[in-house]
Each structure stands twice: as C-alpha cells, then as structure tokens.
Amino acid sequence: MTSPSTPLVLAESLSIRLGGTEVIRDVDLAVRPGADVAVTGRSGSGKTTLLLALAGLIPVTGGRITWPGLLQGSQPPRGRIGLVFQAPSLVPELSAQENVTLPLRLSGVDLLAARAAATSALALLGVLDCAEALPAQLSGGQQQRIAVARALAGGHQLVLADEPTGALDRGHAHEVVRALIDGVRAAGGALLLATHDPELADMLDERVVVDEGLLVQGAPR
Numbered sequence: 001m002t003s004p005s006t007p008l009v010l011a012e013s014l015s016i017r018l019g020g021t022e023v024i025r026d027v028d029l030a031v032r033p034g035a036d037v038a039v040t041g042r043s044g045s046g047k048t049t050l051l052l053a054l055a056g057l058i059p060v061t062g063g064r065i066t067w068p069g070l071l072q073g074s075q076p077p078r079g080r081i082g083l084v085f086q087a088p089s090l091v092p093e094l095s096a097q098e099n100v101t102l103p104l105r106l107s108g109v110d111l112l113a114a115r116a117a118a119t120s121a122l123a124l125l126g127v128l129d130c131a132e133a134l135p136a137q138l139s140g141g142q143q144q145r146i147a148v149a150r151a152l153a154g155g156h157q158l159v160l161a162d163e164p165t166g167a168l169d170r171g172h173a174h175e176v177v178r179a180l181i182d183g184v185r186a187a188g189g190a191l192l193l194a195t196h197d198p199e200l201a202d203m204l205d206e207r208v209v210v211d212e213g214l215l216v217q218g219a220p221r
C-alpha cells in the first residue's frame, strides 16, 4: 500500500564502497512526496555517489535502498526517476528535442505526446529555440538546461539533479532550480538537488549535508 507519506525512496544504513574506500557510510534517508531537499557538502564528500545509488545505478555494499512509493518495491525503478547527471549526458547525434523525447519514447509514450511534453519542458527551461540544434552546437549552459528539461519532461515523481546549474550564470541557475521545484510540485513528487551554492540550496525547503560519506540531516542554514 502506498500513501502520500510513503517514501519515494528510502535508504537504510546505506553504505557504498568504491575502489576499496567506503564513500557512503551508514546513511538513513527517506524522501517523501512533496519534499524538496538540497544535498550539499564539500567536493568529494559523496553527493554524486549518493544520488546515483538512490537512482539504483550503482550497487549497494551495505544496508539497502528501496522505492516503496514508486511501486516497484526493492527493484530499481528503471525509467521512473528523472535524472540530471553531473557530467554532460546528452546524446551527441540527437537534436535537443530528440534528446528530451527519447526517454519518453523508450517508456512507451506515443510520438505526438512525447514531442508535446518535450516542447513544453524545453520552453519551461527557456531553450525552445535550441530544439533543432545538436548538443555540440550549443553552449554548456544550454546543454545543461536541455538535460534538466529531459528530466522534467517525464513528469516523474522523483527527480534527482546533480549540480544541474554548474555551467549557468546566477540568473539562469535560479530559473533552473525554480523550474525543478515547480516541476516536481506539479507532479506531486520530490526533488533531491546536489549543489555547492548556498543561495540555491536556500531555495529548497530542506537541506542535508554530506560529510565524508556521512549524512548530516537538517544542518543549520
């Protein structure tokens, strides 16, 4: 049974070891619908590792991750999480519009509906004029906004965004974070957003700090 308070993702005593080092240590975290959470912490503290694990993309070494609110229990809910990767991740051979449309098509959305969702996400992120361009013809910041559009276009309940504003000026960074917050709210979902920028972190309701793989919850702002 799921209810509005059922976590979309739940980490219990989570540990992750990479290359012989425990990068995430004994983390407990529940992300419920309606939450927007900034994930902060120094470079190398484990933010990306945590987000990728919560997306089900890297193996857990200790403890567990489940997705009780995404209806697939302990199976990683492939295709049901909106993800913005820290590294550039657009498919180079596809136009911006096709990049945003691709995951929708892969999850079975028909072409017209996928194109319409892509168009409105690109417009929301202010990059509709880039729709026909290939990634290599776009600036780093435009590519980043298209990656955010791709994560939002699916209307997913859980969106994980890893430094989605690193290539953006302050004005655009604010707009992108606003779009992410509003997008997940409209979907009745939750947002986890990793950022180094305290001003952007302040736009979100909650904040957790990762410190050498340990999670410090609700740190003072």
Ligand SMILES: Nc1ncnc2c1ncn2[C@@H]1O[C@H](COP(=O)(O)OP(=O)(O)OP(=O)(O)O)[C@@H](O)[C@H]1O
Residues within 6 Å of the ligand: 018, 019, 020, 021, 023, 041, 042, 043, 044, 045, 046, 047, 048, 049, 050, 086
């Ligand atoms: N594949 C890997 N093998 C070994 N160590 C890794 C691997 N990936 C990451 N690490 C280490 O894990 C730690 C956490 O890395 P992670 O990328 O999660 O940090 P981060 O908080 O996202 O940093 P940043 O703010 O720079 O993006 C770092 O010390 C990093 O060197």
Ligand SMILES: [Mg+2]
Residues within 6 Å of the ligand: 047, 048, 049, 086, 162
């Ligand atoms: Mg990172």
